[in-house]
Amino acid sequence: MKTLTCDILVVGGGPGGSMAAKFCAQGGLDTLMIEKKAEIGAPLRCAEGVSKKWLDEVGIKPDPAWIRANMKGAIIKSPDGTSFQLDESKAGAEVGYVLERHLFDKALARDAVEAGARVMLRTSAIDVIRENGKIVGVKAVEMGDPIEIRCKCIVGADGYESQIGRWAGIDTNLKLNDIDSCLQYRMVNAEIAPDYCEFVIGDSVAPGGYLWIFPKGNGTANVGIGIIGTKAKNGAAKKYLDRFIANDKRFAHSQPLEVMGGFVSTCPGLDCAVADNIILVGDAARVIDPITGGGICHACRTGMYAGKVLTECAKTGDFSKKALMPYEKMWRDRMEDKLYRNWYAKERLATLDDDTINKLVELISTADIKEVNVYNLLKVVKEKFPKVVEGFEDLI
Numbered sequence: 001m002k003t004l005t006c007d008i009l010v011v012g013g014g015p016g017g018s019m020a021a022k023f024c025a026q027g028g029l030d031t032l033m034i035e036k037k038a039e040i041g042a043p044l045r046c047a048e049g050v051s052k053k054w055l056d057e058v059g060i061k062p063d064p065a066w067i068r069a070n071m072k073g074a075i076i077k078s079p080d081g082t083s084f085q086l087d088e089s090k091a092g093a094e095v096g097y098v099l100e101r102h103l104f105d106k107a108l109a110r111d112a113v114e115a116g117a118r119v120m121l122r123t124s125a126i127d128v129i130r131e132n133g134k135i136v137g138v139k140a141v142e143m144g145d146p147i148e149i150r151c152k153c154i155v156g157a158d159g160y161e162s163q164i165g166r167w168a169g170i171d172t173n174l175k176l177n178d179i180d181s182c183l184q185y186r187m188v189n190a191e192i193a194p195d196y197c198e199f200v201i202g203d204s205v206a207p208g209g210y211l212w213i214f215p216k217g218n219g220t221a222n223v224g225i226g227i228i229g230t231k232a233k234n235g236a237a238k239k240y241l242d243r244f245i246a247n248d249k250r251f252a253h254s255q256p257l258e259v260m261g262g263f264v265s266t267c268p269g270l271d272c273a274v275a276d277n278i279i280l281v282g283d284a285a286r287v288i289d290p291i292t293g294g295g296i297c298h299a300c301r302t303g304m305y306a307g308k309v310l311t312e313c314a315k316t317g318d319f320s321k322k323a324l325m326p327y328e329k330m331w332r333d334r335m336e337d338k339l340y341r342n343w344y345a346k347e348r349l350a351t352l353d354d355d356t357i358n359k360l361v362e363l364i365s366t367a368d369i370k371e372v373n374v375y376n377l378l379k380v381v382k383e384k385f386p387k388v389v390e391g392f393e394d395l396i
């Protein structure tokens, strides 16, 4: 059997994997990234919306090659049609770009290659290899052929379905109420505002989640829905989404040219994302924002942190759980409070009926908020509807 060796094996070529591979390679580590699909970034499983602020933090320069549309703001709607519009001056970090995600992912993978990482496509990890109880690599299948890849440490960047963590004994299980079931159509010929992302919330519209319209120019938009796992039985996501589209005049002459489904975790991250010789990043570490379902920025951040910590570990050759703990500290210091706050908010949102949501949106639309983000919105809600934020006031 073919055996390959490297310092760091990155499993998964999404944003988390590519960022980890880039920073490992930049740190002088012999880095191999494997991706089970035939193409980085395809097929698409994303609504492609990102805010702008974090790109600088992880060293990614905005590039027209992967920016499909530049948003001026966002519109938030409640079930009775009450809405408020956030413009860039107020929406701050929450407004951003609609990406060409397959090009974005490829750009990140190209950066990793430029830094010196190797990439293998159609190569799927199928198990970890243990010797004397220690993880020393993975068994994989490369274009149908079994291979072994031996390494000093594995970065599990294998997304929502992550197996690396489970194989390594990390508890990655999710409760049904911490999963959103998503469905999205790429609609064409729609009469939508070209530069505003739209979010519709409400129990009768998207229970425990929201419905989105993210414009991609030329009357094209990603129109999708995410609903809480406990209410996602019997094709519920499709029923809610189809009903919304059928009742919205803007889609009267519109048709879907693509459909895709997927899941996002909406928990506040794993209890621990490292084990001996294993480090999990991005969706594999469950670091998606529980309220927005946005995970691209978190995947990039955790990938970068992993690469930096692994570079340090390589200096002593120690990739034990203890040596990897600075990674835990880094992502928790940067993200944990916000993940918890938004997880509580998501839990509470899922219990609110349409009437309350109509009132909340009405309240927010008339409130004087300097910069609109989840934190500031919750502050307004806390003042007027303290019951809604009962139990997590101290995080606001």
Ligand SMILES: Cc1cc2nc3c(=O)[nH]c(=O)nc-3n(C[C@H](O)[C@H](O)[C@H](O)COP(=O)(O)OP(=O)(O)OC[C@H]3O[C@@H](n4cnc5c(N)ncnc54)[C@H](O)[C@@H]3O)c2cc1C
Pocket: 011, 012, 013, 014, 015, 016, 017, 034, 035, 036, 037, 041, 045, 046, 047, 048, 049, 050, 123, 124, 125, 126, 157, 158, 159, 160, 161, 162, 163, 182, 183, 184, 224, 261, 262, 263, 264, 281, 282, 283, 284, 288, 293, 294, 295, 296, 297, 299
């Ligand atoms: C419907 C939907 C809409 C979304 N919309 C948005 C959005 O608008 N904005 C946003 O920020 N986030 C969004 N997300 C979340 C976002 O897509 C993820 O958070 C992000 O892709 C995480 O990056 P990642 O690198 O951790 O994982 P992924 O991008 O999922 O990459 C994991 C990679 O690992 C590969 N892989 C898996 N198992 C193996 C294996 N055994 N061997 C080799 N390779 C393997 C997969 O093929 C995949 O390419 C959405 C998610 C869904 C499902």
